Amino acid sequence: MKTPKETAHAQTKHVDVAIIGGGPAGLAAAIQLYQNGIHNIIIIEREKQLGGILRQCIHDGFGLTRFSEMLSGPEYAQAFIDQVETLGVPYLVNASVVHFSPEKHLTVVTPSGLQTWDAKAVILTTGCRERTRGALGIPGDRPVGVFTAGVAQAYINLYNRMPAKEVVILGSGDIGLIMARRLTLEGAHVQAIFEIQPYPNGLPRNIQQCANDYHIPLYLNHTVTQIHGRNRLTGVTVSQVDKDRQPIAGTDKFYPCDTLILSVGLIPENELSREAGVALDPRTNGPVVNEFYQTSLDGVFVSGNVLQVHDLVDYVSLEAERMAGNVTAYLHKGALPESSIRIVAKNSIGYTVPQRISGQSDFLLSLRVSRPLTDCRISVCQDGKEIAFRKLKKAIPAQLIQLTVSTDKLSSGHDLEVSAHEN
Amino acid sequence: MKQLYDVIIIGGGVIGSAIARELSRYQLKICVLEKNLDVCYETSGRNSGVVHAGFAYDVGSLKAKLCVEGNRHMGVLAEELGFPFRRCGKILVGSTPEDRTSLESTLAQGMANGVSDLVFVDKERIRQLVPDVQGEFGLYSPSSGIVDPFLYTIAFAENASANGVEYFFNHEVTAISLNADQTYLVTTTKGTFYSRWIVNSSGLSCGKISDMLGITGYTVVGSKGDYIILDKRVGAMLPMPIYPVPNNFTMGIHLTNTIDGNVLVGPSGGTTMDMGDYSVPGDNIEHLSTCASRLWPHIQKKDYIRNYSGLLAKRLDENGVIQDFKIEIRDDIAPHAINLVGIESPGLTAAYAIARYAIALMREREKLEPNTSFNPIHRFPIRLRDLPLKEQAELIRENPDYGEVICRCEQVTKAEVLQAIHNPLGVHCVTGIKYRTRAMMGRCQGGYCQMRLTQIIEKETGEQATDLRYARADSQVFFGKVRQEAE
Numbered sequence: 001m002k003t004p005k006e007t008a009h010a011q012t013k014h015v016d017v018a019i020i021g022g023g024p025a026g027l028a029a030a031i032q033l034y035q036n037g038i039h040n041i042i043i044i045e046r047e048k049q050l051g052g053i054l055r056q057c058i059h060d061g062f063g064l065t066r067f068s069e070m071l072s073g074p075e076y077a078q079a080f081i082d083q084v085e086t087l088g089v090p091y092l093v094n095a096s097v098v099h100f101s102p103e104k105h106l107t108v109v110t111p112s113g114l115q116t117w118d119a120k121a122v123i124l125t126t127g128c129r130e131r132t133r134g135a136l137g138i139p140g141d142r143p144v145g146v147f148t149a150g151v152a153q154a155y156i157n158l159y160n161r162m163p164a165k166e167v168v169i170l171g172s173g174d175i176g177l178i179m180a181r182r183l184t185l186e187g188a189h190v191q192a193i194f195e196i197q198p199y200p201n202g203l204p205r206n207i208q209q210c211a212n213d214y215h216i217p218l219y220l221n222h223t224v225t226q227i228h229g230r231n232r233l234t235g236v237t238v239s240q241v242d243k244d245r246q247p248i249a250g251t252d253k254f255y256p257c258d259t260l261i262l263s264v265g266l267i268p269e270n271e272l273s274r275e276a277g278v279a280l281d282p283r284t285n286g287p288v289v290n291e292f293y294q295t296s297l298d299g300v301f302v303s304g305n306v307l308q309v310h311d312l313v314d315y316v317s318l319e320a321e322r323m324a325g326n327v328t329a330y331l332h333k334g335a336l337p338e339s340s341i342r343i344v345a346k347n348s349i350g351y352t353v354p355q356r357i358s359g360q361s362d363f364l365l366s367l368r369v370s371r372p373l374t375d376c377r378i379s380v381c382q383d384g385k386e387i388a389f390r391k392l393k394k395a396i397p398a399q400l401i402q403l404t405v406s407t408d409k410l411s412s413g414h415d416l417e418v419s420a421h422e423n
Numbered sequence: 424m425k426q427l428y429d430v431i432i433i434g435g436g437v438i439g440s441a442i443a444r445e446l447s448r449y450q451l452k453i454c455v456l457e458k459n460l461d462v463c464y465e466t467s468g469r470n471s472g473v474v475h476a477g478f479a480y481d482v483g484s485l486k487a488k489l490c491v492e493g494n495r496h497m498g499v500l501a502e503e504l505g506f507p508f509r510r511c512g513k514i515l516v517g518s519t520p521e522d523r524t525s526l527e528s529t530l531a532q533g534m535a536n537g538v539s540d541l542v543f544v545d546k547e548r549i550r551q552l553v554p555d556v557q558g559e560f561g562l563y564s565p566s567s568g569i570v571d572p573f574l575y576t577i578a579f580a581e582n583a584s585a586n587g588v589e590y591f592f593n594h595e596v597t598a599i600s601l602n603a604d605q606t607y608l609v610t611t612t613k614g615t616f617y618s619r620w621i622v623n624s625s626g627l628s629c630g631k632i633s634d635m636l637g638i639t640g641y642t643v644v645g646s647k648g649d650y651i652i653l654d655k656r657v658g659a660m661l662p663m664p665i666y667p668v669p670n671n672f673t674m675g676i677h678l679t680n681t682i683d684g685n686v687l688v689g690p691s692g693g694t695t696m697d698m699g700d701y702s703v704p705g706d707n708i709e710h711l712s713t714c715a716s717r718l719w720p721h722i723q724k725k726d727y728i729r730n731y732s733g734l735l736a737k738r739l740d741e742n743g744v745i746q747d748f749k750i751e752i753r754d755d756i757a758p759h760a761i762n763l764v765g766i767e768s769p770g771l772t773a774a775y776a777i778a779r780y781a782i783a784l785m786r787e788r789e790k791l792e793p794n795t796s797f798n799p800i801h802r803f804p805i806r807l808r809d810l811p812l813k814e815q816a817e818l819i820r821e822n823p824d825y826g827e828v829i830c831r832c833e834q835v836t837k838a839e840v841l842q843a844i845h846n847p848l849g850v851h852c853v854t855g856i857k858y859r860t861r862a863m864m865g866r867c868q869g870g871y872c873q874m875r876l877t878q879i880i881e882k883e884t885g886e887q888a889t890d891l892r893y894a895r896a897d898s899q900v901f902f903g904k905v906r907q908e909a910e
Contacts, residue, residue: 046828096828098808107812109836111826114816132868134652134729139705142731144853144893144900154874161877161888161901186905230699231897271832271866274656 016331017041018106018119020097020272023052025304026125027080028317030089032324038331042117043084043091044108050084050091051077052127053150054313056157059178061205065314076313100272102297121299121327124273124287125320128305130175131265133227138170140226145233149175149263156186164259168236169193170224172200172207174311174398176263181210183261190214191255194222194238196245199372201263201398203311224260225252233258266309276300283351284308290339290356291363292326293319298335301327308353308366311400322364337361341410343380346419348373350397359413362406367418369395375423380405382416395420428452431609431618433596433632434625435459436467437572438766440579441774442622445782447586449791454618455580455588456611458595458628460892461855462848463576466626467771468858469701469733471650471679471687473664474508474568475769478533478541479674485748485780487536490769492776494566500775504578504801506571507682513567513664514549516558516718522668526562529669533564540565556665557718569664571682572771573858574803579774581847582801586794590848593896596625599635605758621760622781627698627736629764636757641749641764642741645698645734648690649707654726654866658684665718674768676714683833683861688715688722690733701732728866738765750777752784761785803859804842808834829879830872832865840876844883851884853877854894877901 016038019026022045030043049055054062057073064070067079084091092110099107106117130148147155147163153175155161167188169176172195180190193211198220200207211218219238225247226237235256239247268286270278279288279296286307287295293303303323304316330336337358343365345352350370357363365380365388373395380388380403387409395401405416430446432439435457443455459465477491501508517526526543533541542563544552549561584590591613598610599621609616623632630643658680667675679687688711708730716722738746749764761781770777785791807815807825819826824838843859844851853876856862862876863869869876877891877900888901 046831094827096831096834098828098834109807109815109819109826109828111819111823113826114812114819129867130870132728132870134868135725135727137651137705137708137724137727137730139703139708141702144898148870151870151873155901156905159874159878160905161874162903162905163901165902225705227702230701231895232893232899 012116012118014118015040015042016119017121017123017327018104018117019043019123019125020100020106021045021052021125021127021306022047022050022091022093023125023127023304024054024077024080024313024316025127025306025320026052026123027077027084028320029123029125029303029324029327030091031080031083031087032321033327034087034089036324036328038328041090043089044095044097044106045091045093046096048094050081050093056150056154057178058157059182062313065312066317073313080317097272100276102276104299121301121330123323123327124300124302124306125304126269126272126306128266128268128309130262131267133262136264138224138227141229143227143229143231143233145229145258146227146260146262149173149179149261152179152259152261153182156182162186162188164188164261166257167191167259167261168224168238168255168257169261169263171195171263171265172202172218173263173265174202174206176261177202177206177210179261179263180216181214184214184216188259190216191257192216193218194224195220196223196241197221199396203398223247227260233260236260266305268306268309270306273302273306281351281355283345284353286353288355289353290358291354291361292330292336293323293354294326294330294336299330308351308400311398315400315402341413342415344415344417346417348420349378349418352418357416359407359410362404364402365405365418366400366402368397368400369420370397372396373420373422376420377423378403378418378420380416380418382410383412383414385411387416425617427606428454428616428618430620430622431456431607431616432622432624433609434623434628435462435580435590436465436624436626437463437576437579437771437774438626438763438777439622439624440576440583441778442624442781443583443588444579444586445775445778447583447588448794448797450794451791453588454616455583455590456594456596456609456616457590457592458612460592460852460894460896461850461858462580463573463858464894466733466735466767467576468573469731470572470768470771471664471677471690472569472572472681472771473513473679474510474570475772476533476538476541476564476567477536477769478529478538478564479669480536480769481747482532482535485750486769486773489748489773489776489780491537493769493773496775497568497570497772501570503799504582505803506574506578508568508570508575509682510566510568511663511680512552512563512565513666514544514552514556514561514563515666515668516549516556516561517668518559523560525668526560530562538564538566553662553665553719554660555720557720567664569680569682570771575771577859578801578803582799584847585801586797592850596632596635599632601757607760619759620785621757623760623762623764624766626766627734629736629766633762633764636760636762638753638756638762642739643736643765644739645695645700646737646767647692647695647700647732647734649692649703649711649732650687650689650730651708651711651727652729652731653686653688653722654728655684657686657721657726660721661686661719667718676711678715678719683864685728688712692732695734698734701734703730703732729868735767736765737767748777750781750784752788759788804839806839807836829875830860830862830865832867832871833861835860835862835872837879840879841883844880851880851886852892852894852898853880853900856880
C-alpha cells in the first residue's frame with residue numbers, strides 16, 4: 001500500500017537554464033553556458049544517448065568550420081559529449097518534455113518518473129523533422145516502401161535493417177543525396193533523383209560526391225505524380241513540371257521500384273514552442289527571434305534547426321554558442337534590451353534570422369535567397385542607406401548566407417531592409 | 424481433423440465483429456474468417472468516424488431504423504467496450520432558399536425516423552456551435568457524434584475473442600458449399616472449415632460471398648471516398664462535424680473532428696468496381712480542399728498530414744439506384760446463412776443494431792442458449808496522455824515503460840506499444856499497432872517512431888526482420904539486415 005505522500009509526484013526542481021534537446025545545438029549551448037559559469041543547468045534529451053540526429057549521420061563532412069577537420073556525425077557529436085562529461089554538465093536522457101508553459105515550467109516523462117522543472121531561462125534546441133508524403137499530398141496508393149531519407153538512414157545506420165532494393169529518390173536535399181550514396185554502398189540500386197525545382201536543393205559538394213560520383217542521374221524540373229502498389233511499392237510515375245511546378249501532360253514515365261525515398265524538406269520542430277505561445281515565422285517555421293536568439297517569450301531562447309534549417313552542423317554549434325552568451329547576459333542582468341527594429345526581407349530574400357534587433361549590438365544576419373542568383377550583392381539598408389553588404393558570385397536557396405552587421409552605422413530606430421540584386 | 428463450428432462469420436469488420444460479439448452471448452462455437460491481417464482494414468477503418476442520428480435515410484428503411492437504434496445504444500456500448508465516443512452533435516449548413524427547403528424535408532424525415540431532437544438554427548446559433556462556419560442557417564443534430572472507428576471495431580473483436588470467438592486472419596474465403604448433412608464447407612486460402620451457420624458480413628466482398636452461397640443477382644458497387652487529414656493544430660476550431668446540405672446521392676464533402684483532435688476533410692470520389700483501390704488522385708485532394716473551404720475557412724496545405732481513401736459497398740437496383748441494407752436468410756437457397764449485402768453508411772453507427780437484427784433472424788430458426796459466462800466488458804490499455812499529471816506519475820512509478828515515450832506526436836509510451844503487441848487477437852503487423860496505439864498517426868507520420876516500433880515488434884514476437892509486415896500480407900518492410908555483426 002502506498003501512503004498518500006508517496007503518490008504525490010516528486011517536487012519541482014529549479015534550474016537557471018533548462019535545455020530541451022541534446023543534439024548539436026543543445027550540447028554546444030550547454031558547454032558554453034557552463035564555461036560562462038552558469039552551472040545550474042540541465043540538458044533534457046528524449047533519446048537514450050546524447051547527440052541527436054548526428055548519431056545516424058555516419059558519413060563525413062562535419063567539423064570543417066568548427067574544428068578545421070573532417071569528422072563523421074558521431075565523431076562530431078562525441079567531441080561535444082566528451083566535453084559535457086568532462087565538465088560534468090548535468091543531463092537527462094530518455095526524458096521527453098511533454099508540456100512547456102510560458103512560465104518556463106516543464107513536465108518531463110522519464111522511465112524513472114514524471115518530473116517537473118522550473119527554469120529562469122529555457123533553451124529550445126529541438127531540431128527539425130522531415131516533411132512527409134502526406135504533407136506533400138503525393139497522389140496514388142499507400143504501400144509500404146515510401147520512406148523519408150532520415151527514416152531510411154536510421155534503419156540502415158542505427159537499426160541494421162535494409163528497407164530498400166530498387167530505389168527512386170524524390171528531392172535533392174542533402175539527406176536524400178547522402179542516402180543515394182549510402183543505399184548504393186549497401187547494395188541497393190538507386191535509379192535516379194528527381195527534383196521539382198529548376199535547381200538542386202542540396203549542397204554542390206553532396207551533388208558531386210553522392211550522385212555524380214556514383215553515376216546516379218539527377219533530373220531537375222521533375223516530380224513524382226503517382227505512387228503505385230497496394231502492398232509493397234511497385235513503382236512511381238514521374239512527370240516533368242512547367243515553370244509553375246505543374247506536371248506537363250504527356251511527360252509521364254513509370255519507374256518500377258520498391259522504395260521511394262523522400263528528401264523534400266525539413267520542418268523545425270516547434271510543437272513545444274507553439275504550446276507555450278512562442279510567435280513563429282511562417283517563412284522559417286521557426287520562432288521569431290531578436291539578435292540575442294530570444295523568442296517572443298521573455299527568457300525563452302532558440303538556436304539550431306528549430307530556429308532555421310541549417311545546411312552545416314558547424315553553423316548550428318556556432319549559433320548555439322552565440323546564443324549561450326546572450327542567455328548568460330540575460331541571467332546576469334535579468335533582461336535583455338528591447339528589440340523594436342524589424343528586419344524586412346525584400347527583393348529575392350526568402351527570410352532573415354533574426355527578424356528583430358535592438359540596434360545596440362553588432363549581430364550576425366542569417367538569410368536565404370528565394371531563387372538562384374549570380375554575381376549578386378546582398379544589401380542591408382536603413383532609411384535607404386546601405387549599412388552592410390555581401391557580394392557573392394553565386395547564391396542559391398540551398399546555401400545559408402551569413403553576414404555581420406555592425407550597429408554603429410545605424411542612424412535611426414527604423415526598419416532594416418535586406419535585398420539581393422544581380423549586377 | 425474436421426472441426427465443426429456453429430457459426431462461421433466471413434469478414435471481421437465492424438459488422439462481423441459486432442455479430443461475433445453479440446453471438447458470443449450464446450452457447451455457440453464461433454469463428455471469424457478475415458482475409459486481412461487485422462480487423463478494420465477496409466470499410467470499417469476508412470470512413471469519417473461519424474455516429475449518425477438517422478435523419479438522412481428513407482422513412483421505413485432498415486438504414487433508418489437500425490441507425491436510430493445504433494445511435495441510441497452507442498453510449499452504453501462505449502461504456503461496456505471502452506472505446507472513445509463523443510456525442511458532440513453535428514450541423515448541416517445551408518445558404519440558399521433551395522437549401523432551406525431541402526433541410527426542412529430532412530428535418531421532417533428525421534422526425535418520421537424517430538430523430539426527435541433536430542432543430543433549425545439561425546446564423547448566429549451555428550456560429551456559436553462552430554465558430555467561422557460559412558452558412559446562413561443550419562440543421563442541428565445534437566445526438567450525432569464521433570467514434571474512433573479503429574478502436575470501436577477492435578473493441579468488438581477483442582471482446583468477442585475474450586468471450587471465446589476465434590479469429591483467423593489472412594484467411595480469404597474462396598468457396599462455400601452446402602453438404603448433404605446441411606453443414607457448410609468453407610474453403611479458404613489457408614485451409615477448410617465446417618459450420619452449421621454462415622454469416623456473410625464481408626463488406627466489400629458481400630456480392631462475391633453471396634454468390635458463393637448461391638444467392639445471386641445482387642449488384643454491388645464500391646463507392647469510393649477520399650479524405651485529407653489535418654493537423655491537430657486546427658482541431659480545436661471544429662467542435663463538431665459540419666456538413667453541406669445533402670443531395671440524393673451523397674452526404675457531400677464535410678468536415679469532421681476526430682476523437683483525437685484532428686480534422687478530416689472528405690469524402691470526394693466516385694464509383695468503382697475495384698474493391699482494393701485505395702489510391703487518392705491528386706485532383707481530388709484539390710477538389711476536397713476547395714469544396715470544404717466553402718464551409719470552413721481553416722483548410723491550409725501546411726496542415727495536411729495524410730490523405731486516405733475508403734470504399735463502401737452499395738447495393739444498386741437495375742436502374743442504378745442505391746438500395747437499403749439487405750439482411751436476410753434465404754431458407755430456400757442457403758438455409759442457416761445470414762446474408763448481409765450492401766452494408767454501407769450508416770453501418771458503423773448501426774453495427775450493434777445490425778448484429779441484433781441478424782441474430783433475431785437466426786433465433787427465429789434456432790433456439791440459442793445463453794452463455795452464462797459472457798462478459799460484456801472490454802478495456803483498452805491505459806494511455807498515459809489521457810491521465811491527469813498526478814496519475815501519470817503513479818502509473819510510471821508502477822510501470823516504468825509508461826515513462827518511455829515512443830511516438831512523440833501522439834505521446835504514445837512503450838507500455839502502450841507492448842500491450843498493443845500482446846493484444847488478444849495476436850495481430851503483429853505495423854498498422855495493427857498503429858491503429859491500437861496511434862503511434863505513427865501524428866504529424867511526423869512515423870518519422871520518429873517507426874524504427875522504434877518495428878524494433879519492439881520484432882523483439883516481442885521473435886519474428887525475423889524479413890517476416891515483418893506493414894499492413895497486408897505482401898507488405899514486406901525489410902529485405903534483410905545490413906550488417907551481420909551482433910546487434
